[in-house]
Amino acid sequence: MSCFPETERLCRAYTRTSGVATFVIDNKGRVVSPAIRSYSPHSFCRIIRKEPEREKQCAHAHLYGSYQAERFGDAYVFFCPFGLVHWVAPVIENYQLAYALVAGPVLMSTPENALVEEILRRNGLTTGEIKRLYGELARVPYFPPPVVTDMAAVLFATASHLSALNGNRLEQRKEFHEQQALIAEQLQAIKRRDGREKRSYPLEKERELLSKIRLGDKAGAQEILNEIFGYIFFTAGNNIELVKTRVMELVVLLSRAALEGGADNEVIFGLNYRYLREIGDLKTCDEIAYLLSKVMARFTDCVFNLAGVKNIDLIYRAVTYMREHYMEEINLEKVAKAVNLSPSYFSKVFKEEMKCNFSTYLNMLRVEESKKFLLDKKLSLVEVAGRVGFQDQSYFTKVFKKLMNTSPGEFRKSRGIR
Secondary structure, three states, X not given: OOOHHHHHXXXXXXXXXXXXXXXXXEOOOOEOOOOHHHHOOXXXXXXXXXXXXXXXXXXXXXXXXXXXXXXXXXXXXXXOOOOOEEEEEEEEEOOEEEEEEEEEEEEOOOHHHOOHHHHHHHOOOOHHHHHHHHHHHOOOOEOOHHHHHHHHHHHHHHHHHHHHHHHHOHHHHHHHHHHHHHHHHHHHHHHHHEOOEOOOOOHHHHHHHHHHHHHOOHHHHHHHHXXXXXXXXXXXXXXXXXXXXXXXXXXXXXXXXXXHOOOOHHHHHHHHHHHHHXXXXXXXXXXXXXXXXXXXXXXXXXXXXXXXXXHHHHHHHHHHHHHHHOOOOOOHHHHHHHOOOOHHHHHHHHHHHHOOOHHHHHHHHHHHHHHHHHOOOOOOHHHHHHHOOOOXXXXXXXXXXXXXXXXXXXXXXXOOOO
């Protein structure tokens, strides 16, 4: 990994100045910081990661965040599977994600309002483990969302600096020339065949390439890609615009193959748009061939399922939004918009993940929050209902009784309030 001493130095500096653990992952989600012990993730995370399956969940969450950051070209703030907040910034090298800087965990809501217990139980942790983790949770730093946004921006600026340093690597130039040599060999083979037989587009090779992408076979795909690009270059002659057009068509095919292999559709579509734009800006066939190779490698890397991590992240975002706005007139459409999803898709995912529909969860949240107001005898039931988002006191009473098996008035009496 290039510039690693500088990467380590900047990560340490970021941790010391922000008070937030910072580490490095590669483009497979693996922690690669040699000096990780000097600024390791929080003790809460270390307890979680003792279980191999949970360690895997964490790695996938960090990788998902890095994919999103690469896709948007900015830092990405996300919720891990255990409800804590991290942010990640991509270091780009050779047109693709080389590695990423990850910061966290932190809380963006006060611990007493965090979803941690609910989240931990859903992840199968025992009562004893949850109790121990709550002790560690008290030591997780809290920052309001605007501060997290600012810290993410600083981390992205750091990653951008490292990306710029990567631009002049000798290894990059060596890789570029090696690929050109392989393509030149393919061109010579095509020229030798030309004249002895009619040379048609290697459609069978294209099918084989797409199959390699679906399987995540990067080495096999690269060999076939060189041959296909050799054909494109040979038949297009010096017409750079024709080369671009055919390569763009190939990029679309590669993206579809990645999707069929299990890659996340939003990540692939985002990368697809970015790569097509970059191809349009290139000036030479050599540059196009080099970028095409990186596109293929990136799509191949994306071929494994991170849908579960994606759903967890968006559900935590949605529930956090609901907890911050439950007292307002919120509905399914508003919350779906807040997490950038269509209402129908959001409703489907919410029900699958939370095991109840949106309106039921919102009512449960409002009823739970109403209990603390019911303990204030100065507040009428009408006022309590209004404070937790119910526009009608009778409906509030009906919902409360359904969920708690008692009325708000009886709840008050059971707490000695008359």
